[in-house]
Amino acid sequence: MTIVRQAIVLAAGEGRRLRPITLHTPKPLIPFYGRPLLDWAIDKLVAAGVSRIAVNAHHLADAIAVHVAALAAQHPKVAFTVSREDVLLGTGGAVRNLRGWLTPNEPFFVINADAVFAAIPADLIAARGLAAAALLVTREPTYAAERRLIVRDDLLVRLDEASDPAGFTFCGLTLADAGLPDRLPDGPSCILRQGFLPFVDHGPALTVACLETHAFFADTGTPEALIDAHIRGRDWVGGLPDPRLPA
Numbered sequence: 394m395t396i397v398r399q400a401i402v403l404a405a406g407e408g409r410r411l412r413p414i415t416l417h418t419p420k421p422l423i424p425f426y427g428r429p430l431l432d433w434a435i436d437k438l439v440a441a442g443v444s445r446i447a448v449n450a451h452h453l454a455d456a457i458a459v460h461v462a463a464l465a466a467q468h469p470k471v472a473f474t475v476s477r478e479d480v481l482l483g484t485g486g487a488v489r490n491l492r493g494w495l496t497p498n499e500p501f502f503v504i505n506a507d508a509v510f511a512a513i514p515a516d517l518i519a520a521r522g523l524a525a526a527a528l529l530v531t532r533e534p535t536y537a538a539e540r541r542l543i544v545r546d547d548l549l550v551r552l553d554e555a556s557d558p559a560g561f562t563f564c565g566l567t568l569a570d571a572g573l574p575d576r577l578p579d580g581p582s583c584i585l586r587q588g589f590l591p592f593v594d595h596g597p598a599l600t601v602a603c604l605e606t607h608a609f610f611a612d613t614g615t616p617e618a619l620i621d622a623h624i625r626g627r628d629w630v631g632g633l634p635d636p637r638l639p640a
Contacts, residue, residue, distance in 0.1 A: 395518060396441075396442040396515075397441065397442070397443060397499075397500055397501060397502055397514075397515070397518060397568065398442065398443060398444050398445060398496070398499065399443060399444075399445040399446070399447075399495060399496055399499060399501040399502075400438045400443045400445070400446050400447070400501055400502035400503070400504060401446075401447045401448075401449065401476075401487060401488060401491060401501060401502070401503045401504075402421075402431065402434050402435070402438070402446060402447070402448045402449070402504055402506050403449060403484055403487055403503065403504070403505050403506055404419070404420075404421040404431055404448050404449060404450055404457055404506040405449045405450055405451035405452065405454075405478050405481060405482070405487065406420055406451075406452065406481070406507070407420075407451070407452040407481070410614055410615045410616075411423065411614070411615065411616060411619070414616075415452070415453075417453075418453070418456070419450075419452055419453040419454075419456050419457055420452075420506070420507055420613075420614075421434075421457065421460075421506035421507065422456060422457070422460055423613070423619070425509055425613065425619075425622065425623070425626075426623065426626070426630045429460065430506055430507055430509065430613060431448070431457075431460060431461075431464075431506045432464065433509050434504050434505075434506050434508075435464055435468070437504065437510075437513075437514055438502060438504065438514065439468055439471060440513075441502070441513065441514040441515045442515070443471070443502065443514075444470060444471055444472065445471070445472045445474075445496070446471055446472070446473050446474075447473075447474045447475075447476050447491050447494055448461050448473065448474070448475050448476070448506075449475075449476040449477075449478055449482075449487040449490070449491070450475055450476065450477050450478065451477070451478040451479075451480070451481050454475070454477050454478075457475065458475045458477075461473050461475050474494060476490060476491050476494070478490065480581070481581065482580070482581050482582070483581040483582050483583055484503070484582075484583055484584040484585075485577045485578075485581075485582030485583045485584045485586075485587050485588050486577070486579075486580055486581045486582050488503060488569070488573060488574050488577060488584060488588070489574050489577040489578070489579060489582065491574070492574035492575070495571070495574060497571065498571050499571055500521075500568060500569060500570055500571060501568075501569055501571075502514055502517075502566065502567065502568055502569075503566075503567040503569055503584065504565060504566050504567075505565030505566070507565070507612065507613045507614055508564060508565030508566070508610070508611070508612055508613070509609075509610070509611050509613065509622060509626060510529070510564055510565075510566070510606065510608065510609060510610040510611070511606075511608035511609040511610070511629050512529055512564070512566070512604075512606040512608055512610070514566060514568070516604060517529060517566065517567075517568040517604055518568065520547075520568075520602050520603075520604035521568050521602050522602060524548070524599075524600040524601055524602040525569070525570040525572070525573070525589065525592075525599045525600060525601060526567055526568060526569045526570060526573070526589060526601045526602070527567070527568045527601070527602040527603070527604055528542070528549065528563060528564075528566070528567055528601060528602070528603050528604070529563075529564040529565070529566040529567075529604055529606055529610075530542055530544065530561035530562060530563055530564060530603045530604065530605050530606070531561065531562050531564050531605065531606050531607075531610045532561055532562070532605065533562065533610050535611075535621060535625070536562040536610075536612065537556065537558075537562075538556050539556060539562040539563075539612075540556045540557055540558065540559075540560035540561055540562050541553045541554070541555070541556055541557065541560055541562075541563075542560050542561040542562070542563055542603065543557060543559070543560050543561075544560070544561055544603045547602055547603055547604075548593075548600050548601060548602060548603065549585075549589070549590075549593065549600070549601035549602075549603055550593075551590065552585055552586065552590060561603060561605065563585075564606060564610050565612070567584060569584070569588075573588050573589075576588050576589075576592065585601075589601050608629075609625060609626055609628075609629040611625060611626055
């Protein structure tokens, strides 16, 4: 299995639904079981073999930058960079903005800093196959209202504006092809809407595979979701080794 060596962590959001907490603490630094959400995303990527990580930042960017510097000290074999955005660029704009940083001709992960899940990012490598990308998706009942991805034969067909009982919820993890940054427009954009969906009928090389996970997944975008993540994630977290202890 090929190792994906680079990744982008999306950490620029303002966390408006979590205010007033996020007035002073950026959402990616809110604790989940005692550790910042950003750390959980970084752990996943490092365990998958990623050695270059870019973290985008906008809201309270200085706090994000300071924390990334601390993470770099914890992971000396990983090269970190912080991509500051003067205006929010969205998921697609963040990738487009980093096209000069990304190693050419190599795929890369994109992970939402506010999503926590038990799935292994490397599983997307096999799921992607010859497709342009692979998405981690779920039918976790907690997020039935977000089942907007319509999938057929494990390939993305469309993204609906409203939830569909037969659809899937996106888990915030993408394995993207090296051509994605060039397909995206300058300025704010969405990876799916502008980077993939306009091209899915252009041949098999631009299809988007979807890998369903049946393991723990949680969004943490609201106070209620953050509480739910702690409740449903208790058994998963309880079975993990403590990263603060020596191996």
